[in-house]
Amino acid sequence: MNRQRLLCADCKAPCLMKGINDLEAVKKVEEKKTVLVCSKNQKIFHEDMPVNSISFINSGIIKVYKTGINGKNHIIRFSRAGDILGHRGLNTEYYPVSASSIEDSSICLFPKDFFITFLGNHSRIAFKLLMFFSKELENSEIMQFNLAQMNVREKVAETLLYLNTTFGTDKNNRLNITLSRQDFSDYAGTTKEQVSKILSEFQSENLILLDKKDIIINELNELKKIASFGVHLS
Amino acid sequence: MNRQRLLCADCKAPCLMKGINDLEAVKKVEEKKTVLVCSKNQKIFHEDMPVNSISFINSGIIKVYKTGINGKNHIIRFSRAGDILGHRGLNTEYYPVSASSIEDSSICLFPKDFFITFLGNHSRIAFKLLMFFSKELENSEIMQFNLAQMNVREKVAETLLYLNTTFGTDKNNRLNITLSRQDFSDYAGTTKEQVSKILSEFQSENLILLDKKDIIINELNELKKIASFGVHLS
DNA sequence: ACTAAAGTATGATACTTGTCATATTTTAAT
DNA sequence: ATTAAAATATGACAAGTATCATACTTTAGT
Numbered sequence: 094m095n096r097q098r099l100l101c102a103d104c105k106a107p108c109l110m111k112g113i114n115d116l117e118a119v120k121k122v123e124e125k126k127t128v129l130v131c132s133k134n135q136k137i138f139h140e141d142m143p144v145n146s147i148s149f150i151n152s153g154i155i156k157v158y159k160t161g162i163n164g165k166n167h168i169i170r171f172s173r174a175g176d177i178l179g180h181r182g183l184n185t186e187y188y189p190v191s192a193s194s195i196e197d198s199s200i201c202l203f204p205k206d207f208f209i210t211f212l213g214n215h216s217r218i219a220f221k222l223l224m225f226f227s228k229e230l231e232n233s234e235i236m237q238f239n240l241a242q243m244n245v246r247e248k249v250a251e252t253l254l255y256l257n258t259t260f261g262t263d264k265n266n267r268l269n270i271t272l273s274r275q276d277f278s279d280y281a282g283t284t285k286e287q288v289s290k291i292l293s294e295f296q297s298e299n300l301i302l303l304d305k306k307d308i309i310i311n312e313l314n315e316l317k318k319i320a321s322f323g324v325h326l327s
Numbered sequence: 328m329n330r331q332r333l334l335c336a337d338c339k340a341p342c343l344m345k346g347i348n349d350l351e352a353v354k355k356v357e358e359k360k361t362v363l364v365c366s367k368n369q370k371i372f373h374e375d376m377p378v379n380s381i382s383f384i385n386s387g388i389i390k391v392y393k394t395g396i397n398g399k400n401h402i403i404r405f406s407r408a409g410d411i412l413g414h415r416g417l418n419t420e421y422y423p424v425s426a427s428s429i430e431d432s433s434i435c436l437f438p439k440d441f442f443i444t445f446l447g448n449h450s451r452i453a454f455k456l457l458m459f460f461s462k463e464l465e466n467s468e469i470m471q472f473n474l475a476q477m478n479v480r481e482k483v484a485e486t487l488l489y490l491n492t493t494f495g496t497d498k499n500n501r502l503n504i505t506l507s508r509q510d511f512s513d514y515a516g517t518t519k520e521q522v523s524k525i526l527s528e529f530q531s532e533n534l535i536l537l538d539k540k541d542i543i544i545n546e547l548n549e550l551k552k553i554a555s556f557g558v559h560l561s
Numbered sequence: 562a563c564t565a566a567a568g569t570a571t572g573a574t575a576c577t578t579g580t581c582a583t584a585t586t587t588t589a590a591t
Numbered sequence: 592a593t594t595a596a597a598a599t600a601t602g603a604c605a606a607g608t609a610t611c612a613t614a615c616t617t618t619a620g621t
Contacts, residue, residue, distance in 0.1 A: 159472045167472045181468075184461040190468065212457075216450050223446075223453065226460035227418040233467035234415075234424065238393045238401045240474040241516040245578065274599065282475040284579055289600050305587075306598095479608065508569065518609060523570050539617075540568095562621105569616065579606075586599065591592100 101126065101201075107175035108149035108201070109222060113215065122211070127202040137178070137192040137200065144182030146202040150174055153198020154260075154270060157190050158279065168280040169233075171195070171259065171270065177225070183209070195276065240282045243320070249291040250319040252281040253301070257310055266310045273306075335360065335435075341409035342383035342435070343456060347449065356445070361436040371412070371426040371434065378416030380436040384408055387432020388494075388504060391424050392513065402514040403467075405429070405493065405504065411459070417443070429510065474516045477554070483525040484553035486515040487535065491544055500544045507540075 101110060101123045110122055128151070131137070137148075140160060150172055157178070158168040169190060172178055178200060182188055203211075212219040239251055253268075260270040274285040281288065292308070295301045300316055302309040310316070335344060335357045344356055362385070365371070371382075374394060384406055391412070392402040403424060406412055412434065416422055437445075446453040473485055487502075494504040508519040515522060526542070529535045534550055536543040544550070 159468070161472070161476050165476065167475045169468050169471065181461055181465055184458045185465070189465050213450065213454065216447065216453065219450065219453055219457065220447065223457050223460065224418040226457065226464060227415055230460060230464050230467060231415055231419070231423050233464060233471060234393070234403050236471050237403060237467060237474060238395070240471060241401045242395050242399065285599085286580080286601085287578070293600070519569080520571085520610080521608070527570070564621085565619090567616100567618070570614080571612100572614105573610105573612085575608105575610080577606105577608075579604105581602105581604080583602090584600080586597100588597070589595090591594080 104151065106149065106151050108151075109177055109218060109225070110149070112221075113218070118211075118215070122203070125203055125207045129200045129202055130198075131194050131200070132197050133194055135194045137194065138188050139191045140189065141187050143186060144179065144188055144205055146204055147180055147182065147208040148178040148200045148202045150176050150178055151199040151201055153194055153200075154196045155192050155198060155200075156195050156276060157192050159190055165284075166191075166279045167282070168276060169236075171256075171280070173260065180222075180226075195272070245281075245283045245287050246291055246294075247320050248281040248283055249277075249288060249295070250316045252277060253295075253308070253310065253316055254313075254320055255280075256308075257313065262310060267304075268308045268310065271306045338385070339408075340383065340385050343411055343452060343459070344383070346455075347452070352445075352449070356437070359437055359441045363434045363436055364432075365428050365434070366431050367428055369428045369432075371428065372422050373425045374423065375421050377420060378413060378422055378439055380438055381414055381416065381442045382412040382434045382436045384410050384412055385433040385435055387428055387434075388430045389426050389432060389434075390429050390510060391426050393424055399518075400425075400513045401516070402510060403470075405490075405514070407494065414456075414460075429506070479515075479517045479521050480525055480528075481554050482515040482517055483511075483522060483529070484550045486511060487529075487542070487544065487550055488547075488554060489514075490542075491547065496544060501538075502542045502544065505540045 101119050102116075104111075110119070113119055113122075127146070129137070129148075131153075137155060138144075152174050155172045155176075155178060156168050157170050157172060158166045160166050172192075178192060179188065181190065182205065212222065239248065243251060256268055256270055256272075260268060262268050272280075274288045278285045278288045292301065292303060295316075296303050298315075300310075300312045302311060335353050336350075338345075344353070347353055347356075361380070363371070363382075365387075371389060372378075386408050389406045389410075389412060390402050391404050391406060392400045394400050406426075412426060413422065415424065416439065446456065473482065477485060490502055490504055490506075494502060496502050506514075508522045512519045512522045526535065526537060529550075530537050532549075534544075534546045536545060
C-alpha cells in the first residue's frame with residue numbers, strides 16, 4: 094500500500110475536506126487523520142458501537158446496513174471513494190447502522206470532536222455538509238417510496254439502475270461493482286432467490302447478461318421502463 | 328385567527344429560529360415572514376413546484392408525501408407545530424415531495440434566499456439544522472428497514488407506536504391524531520383494507536379500541552412486542 | 562331529521578412473494 | 592488438477608397480501 098497516496102493535499106478522492114485552499118487547515122486535518130486499510134468483508138463499525146470518528150472512503154466499496162433477523166439485513170447504501178462514512182454518528186453517541194467492506198478498501202478517519210470543531214470553524218464546509226445531508230435524505234425518501242410501492246421485478250430493475258448510476262460500467266457495459274445475490278436482495282428489499290429468478294428473467298429477455306459474478310447491462314432503457322413509475326435515485 | 332400569536336418573539340412552537348437571543352435578528356426574521364393559514368385538506372406545495380420558501384408549522388398537522396400510481400401515495404412523515412417544512416428544498420430547485428394539511432393549520436414561510444443567508448450568518452443555527460437533518464436521515468433509514476422487513480401486522484403496530492410517540496394521547500389514551508384508513512396505510516406501507524382488518528384484529532385482542540375515527544391505545548406494551556424486532560422511530 | 566356521498570369493515574378470491582428442497586455452478590484450498 | 596465448500600439457479604409449494612365485491616357506518620349538506 095502506497096502511504097503517499099493518502100496525503101490529503103494530493104488526495105484524488107472527492108472528499109468533503111476538498112476545496113479548502115487554506116493550506117494551514119489542510120495540514121491540521123492531515124495531522125488528525127488515521128488511515129484504515131482493510132481487506133474484503135471486514136466490519137468497519139457495528140450498530141451500538143460508540144462513535145469516535147467520522148470517515149471518508151479513499152478507495153474500495155463499503156456497504157452500510159442495518160442488521161435484521163435471520164441474517165437478513167437491510168442495506169441502506171453502497172459507498173465508494175470520496176463518500177463520507179459514519180456521518181450519522183454526528184448526532185448520536187452510538188452508530189445506528191453497521192458498515193462492512195465488500196472490496197479491499199482504505200478509509201481516512203477523523204476524530205469526531207475534531208471534525209465537529211472543524212465544521213464550526215469552516216462554515217462553507219458545514220454548509221456543504223448540510224446540502225449533502227439534504228441530498229441523502231432525498232435519496233432515502235425515494236428508497237422508502239420504492240420499497241413501499243414497487244413489486245419485486247421493479248425493485249430488481251431499480252437496483253440495477255442504481256448500481257449503474259452509482260458505480261458505472263466499463264466500455265463493455267459491465268457493472269463496476271460485484272454483489273452477492275444476498276447483498277443485492279438486501280438492498281433491493283426482497284430475497285436472494287427472487288433476485289436470482291428475476292435476473293435470469295432479465296437475461297432471457299436480453300436486457301442483461303450474467304457472466305460469472307458480473308452483470309452486463311444490455312438494455313438500460315428497457316430497465317428504466319420496467320422501473321418507470323418509480324422515482325430514481327441520483 | 329389571532330395574528331398576535333404568530334409573532335416570532337412570543338411564538339410557542341419550538342421552531343429552529345428559537346433560541347436566538349439576538350433581538351435584532353429576531354426582528355429581521357419577523358419582517359421576512361409570511362403566515363399561511365389553511366383549512367383541512369389543503370395542498371401546501373406539490374412535487375415539481377419551484378421552492379421559494381422554507382417553512383415552520385405553527386399549528387396543525389401536515390402530511391409530507393410522494394404521489395404514486397392510482398392515488399396510492401407514500402407518506403414520508405406527519406409534521407406538527409414546531410416542525411420544519413420544505414427543508415429538502417434547500418438543495419433543490421423543485422420540491423421532491425408534496426405536502427397537505429390534514430387539519431386546519433398555520434405555517435410561517437421564510438424566503439429561501441433569506442433563510443440560506445440567515446444560516447450563513449448564524450452558524451449555531453446552521454449546526455442545529457445539520458443535527459436535525461442527521462436525525463431525519465436516521466428516521467428515514469429506520470423507515471426503509473421497516474418497510475423492507477416487516478409484515479403487515481408489524482407495520483400497522485409500528486405505525487400506531489409512531490403516532491403515539493409523535494402525537495401522544497389524551498388522558499384516556501386517545502391518540503391526538505385522526506387519520507383516514509388511506510392515510511394510515513400510505514404511511515404504513517400497505518392498503519386501506521389491510522389496515523381496517525388489522526386494526527379490527529387488534530381491537531378484538533383488546534390492544535386498542537376503535538371509537539369512530541379515533542383510536543384508543545389500551546396495550547402499548549403488547550403493540551411494542553408485535554413490532555419488537557423493528558427499530559423504532561424516535 | 563333525512564338523504565346522498567364518502568369512508569370503513571369484512572369475506573372471498575387471485576396473485577405475488579417468500580420459503581424450502583435440490584441441482585448446478587463457481588470458488589477456494591490442497 | 593482435484594475436491595470440498597460456498598454460492599447460485601430453479602421448480603414446487605405455502606403463506607401473505609392485494610384486490611374486488613358488498614354491506615355497513617359515518618359524515619356532511621339540505
